[in-house]
Amino acid sequence: MTDLNEMIIPTFDDVIAAHERIRPYIHRTPVLTSSYLNELTGAELFFKCENFQKAGAFKVRGASNAVFGLSDEQARNGVATHSSGNHALSLSYAAGRRGIPCHVVMPRTAPQAKKDAVRGYGGIITECDPSTSSREEVFAKVHAETGADFVHPYNDPRVIAGQGTCSRELMEQTDGLDAVVAPIGGGGMVSGTCLTLSTIAPSVRIYAAEPEQADDAARSFRAGHIIADDAPETIADGLKVPLKELTWHFVKNHVTDVLTASEDEIVAAMMLTWQRMKIVMEPSCAPPLAVILKNPEVFRGKRVGVIITGGNVDLKKLPWMKG
């Protein structure tokens, strides 16, 4: 890792080390193709299916790298985070595999199913009020009381190096790509993709796909500095969080473009994937296919990797069931 203006920037050596470290705890997920979707888009699409990953999402890569990179002394107090999504599940899973505690601060308003899932993986939940100030206050208390290692969902070099193992596998599993498209929220997956591809396949273009209704990364990309949204609302609930300095570093330096899709386009792409590929994936996975369908001039004739980031969806609340 290199130290840049007080930020620790992970390097590709960190990705290689992460891959060795986490290999026993993660799946090498399959890459699926669909002749129907190839015909529809005019591109050749390679779907890296992290919905089949342990704990149901790519985030287990970064979380496992953080957990298993701790010294025994550091690990003794466990790990801690604030998240109500896949990072909480993934960190709980990884900590459980190592046999150390995982403390998760979650708003008390989070769905019961999410709380149950975190507890199912052995996570210890401390509830906060559904506000940033309460979350920070409660997290600081938990952190101080437990001495646990804080693993941020994405603004952490260990997490980004872990996420970088996904596109490393994708490149091994395909015979060359022209582009990779990944959804962007906080930017952990996109940063890991940038880190890996800028080293091993620098000619591959990297596109980030984002909901129009949470387009902070697109606006940041055009403005040249981080712009955070104020409480965006989108069906792609994993993509509401803003970029932070570490992920912005990668987006700014390596992403070709940030493309956006409307809510309707996201739901249509999600439904199309379920119908045609017969896989269960989250709404947050759908923006890449949505932007590929929306921008045929960018992708037609190209070999395109698409990261399907996770499959933890509430089957009783599917977006096309509305109304």
Place this chain on the structure above:
Amino acid sequence: MTDLNEMIIPTFDDVIAAHERIRPYIHRTPVLTSSYLNELTGAELFFKCENFQKAGAFKVRGASNAVFGLSDEQARNGVATHSSGNHALSLSYAAGRRGIPCHVVMPRTAPQAKKDAVRGYGGIITECDPSTSSREEVFAKVHAETGADFVHPYNDPRVIAGQGTCSRELMEQTDGLDAVVAPIGGGGMVSGTCLTLSTIAPSVRIYAAEPEQADDAARSFRAGHIIADDAPETIADGLKVPLKELTWHFVKNHVTDVLTASEDEIVAAMMLTWQRMKIVMEPSCAPPLAVILKNPEVFRGKRVGVIITGGNVDLKKLPWMKG
């Protein structure tokens, strides 16, 4: 094939020939595992995922074997069938690949989505009234006018030999099995499984799984002769059809037991598979997992193949959305 009391009984040589014949037109579908479901059932489960098959179902194996086994002269007039389900889709797909017409007789009350799907694969639909007599009358007319080759959805030796390729792959993809569980409707998949396993792995027990509300195979199995239900109603809509003489031959001779599950158990098993395995499968695929969960004494400690037969489901009408 051997001729038994005027029935043409396919042999394992027919399965080998079918496999060669259909290989260019079908997927060798993956076998997935789930550590969660293994823990839950106490068995080691190997899911053969025919939901990822061409046209979305195993039925494309038998349909392709029938279509590509025709001589050029026989093929000229195309093929014909009556079905509103996966056989109609699969036969249309296979005929399209060979470039010959496929005539499908369907009740005019069939969902528009199914008609569109058949037409999407190039099938030519002739509508009938939703009664057996109308279907037979209209089919006889279409058959006479076109001279097309009739490919029955399951009571056809070419179809059964084609379905037998599925368990042949499953045995190649796993390191030995104690049992295989497949859903049973008309018995095409179960018969193909019996045909293959009785030759290449005769110690593997074969279980057929069926909805309690359409338990004609279970009752036939106990009675020792075919009993057909009168218009059964079940969420597993692919399993409503009765056994016929050819499939009964295989069930009677090679099936260890026919186990049944209630509608609630089927829906629960379906939802569990979607949630944990992140795959989209039809209600008709769920009875095998339901009976494994229901009869732990039969399956615990065993290595069990489970045939996931198809993934063509109406995402806007999922069974857990009721009420």
